[in-house]
Amino acid sequence: MIKEELNCDVHTAFKMFTENNLLESWLTEKADVEPIIRGKYELFWDPSNPKDNSTIGCKVTGIELNKFISFDWKGPVQFKSFMNSADPLTHVIVFFFSSGSNHNNTTMHFFHTGWRKTQEWQEARNFFENAWKKAFKELKERIRE
Secondary structure: OEEEEEOOOHHHHHHHHHOHHHHHHHOOOEEEEOOOOOOEEEEEOOOOOOOOOEOOOOEEEEEEOOOEEEEEEOOOHHHHHHHOOOOOOEEEEEEEEEEOOOOOEEEEEEEEEOOOOOHHHHHHHHHHHHHHHHHHHHHHHHHHO
């Protein structure tokens, strides 16, 4: 689990994970997200090559406005051979909690689950632990703007 304190209200924090233009401001080059259960959660880091370095085919698996969102997740090219065909795929869950004296801050709890036990899976997990930390640093910068 990763816990982050965000300098915004829960509504804004939630939108950073559900609105395409906001996702494109901190996490991905192109986003196609439909924030409804079974809606798309497709992010593209190389839109000219949508089958690689994307979450194409991933879906929202759970959502409650300003409370949480969960979705399937796929890996980049170097992990594609095992991550993107796994059944089930890895899974992300993000919870948002109002914090601060005026409820104008958000505590975010982030879980990326579904890792298997082999060495290649451990390498993928390590990759994503670092990638998410970098992404959340960017998220915090975008919120400050």
